[in-house]
Amino acid sequence: VTRSCLFYVLSFSSLMNFAFYNILLSADSCARPDKDSFSQQALMEMVIDGITNREIISGNFDAPSDVSEWVGVRIDETQEIHKIIWNMRNLQGTLNLQWLPSTVIEVRIIDNALRGSIDLEHLPEKMMHLVLLGNRFEGEISLTKLPDVMENLSVPMNDLTGSIHLEKLPSRLIKLYLNDNRFSGTVNLTQLPAQMEQLNISTNQLLGKVDVTHLPPGMKYLDLHKNAFVGETNFENLPRTLEMVDVSDTQLAGVIHHSNAQGFCIADSGVKAVWHENGEENKTDTKKIEKTE
Structure with a gap:
């Protein structure tokens, strides 16, 4: 060896x-050993091995109880693990996502104190929802090898860094929340999945120009605020389904028409809002214009 x-x-x-x-x-x-050669008990023990207070989940630090008795672990009718929900447990240490059993479809680990890197390249193929909001995860992440069936990836309010590549996201992805981290570099918004409805990349260190002329046709929510985006931007082709677009606290410029978005935030940016009232065109640079229906 x-x-x-x-x-x-x-x-x-x-x-x-x-x-x-x-x-x-x-x-x-x-x-890498084949995960299917291990029992689900063994895999889950490897998942939590880096958690320094794992007894909160498994009942005992050195001698974990049967995984079916663990806090927040949901077993389906076939007696296999399909959901893991560990919210607000004050969990500390690191997390080994690469050992999640292949049957897991949903993981929600919210508002803990977990740190270290997160491996998104070896998630279960059936995973549809991964929410890691409000921890202390750090380092770079890869978005190019997510499960094909993934619909929701949310990792906001961590300390993640590096660039974000949005060109090879799963075709079924509906929600992507990367906000409140330290991601940097430019972003490409022209090859997002056709089914995407919500994208939040706000409060990062992203920069450069953004192209919003090829957004998914059913997009409802786009949040770009508090980044170093710059330049004249064409907002003419925003999807009619868009309910909110936030470009505040950026250096973007251009014009958003009320017919192009139901609501928008443009404060502290170079973007102007235009809408029609009684047949007359009006302009504003107010902080927020909401849907009036």
Whole structure:
């Protein structure tokens, strides 16, 4: 076994209470073991291994109870794990998402104190919802290998960094919330999934020009505020379904027509709002214009 492979095994030494951790690794490479070869109990213990107060979930730090008895773990009629909900548990430490059982379709871990990186490249293929709002996760994330069936990815209010690539998102993705992090660089909004309805990338360190002429036809909510976006922007082709667009606290310029968006926030930007009242065109730079129906 190579030195790197040896390190891989030792990093899980605390988990070696079961015979299945006797994994034979090739001397030439350290291939990831097949998750389906492990029991769901074993996989879940690996998921929480980095959580320093994991007894809150598993009942005992060193001798976890049966996973069916864990807090926030939902079992379906086939006795397999399909949902994990750990909200406001004051969980601390790190999370190993790559070991989630293949049957999991939804994970919500909200308002805890978890930190470290998050692996979005090895999620269960059936996962549809992943919400990690309000933790302390850090580092870069990859959005190019998400599960094909994913509909909702929300990782706001963390400390995530790096660039965000929106060109290869799952075709079924409806909601994407990346706001209140430290993402940087430019963004491409011209290749979003056709079914997307909500996108929030506000309160980051994103910059450059943005093209909003090819948004998904059914988009309802677009939040770009509090970034370093700049330049004249064409808002003429905004989807008719759009209920709110927020470009406040940016350096974007241009004109948004009331017929193009039901509501919009433009404060502290170069964007002007235009709407028609009694056949006359009016302009404003007020903070917010809401739907009047």
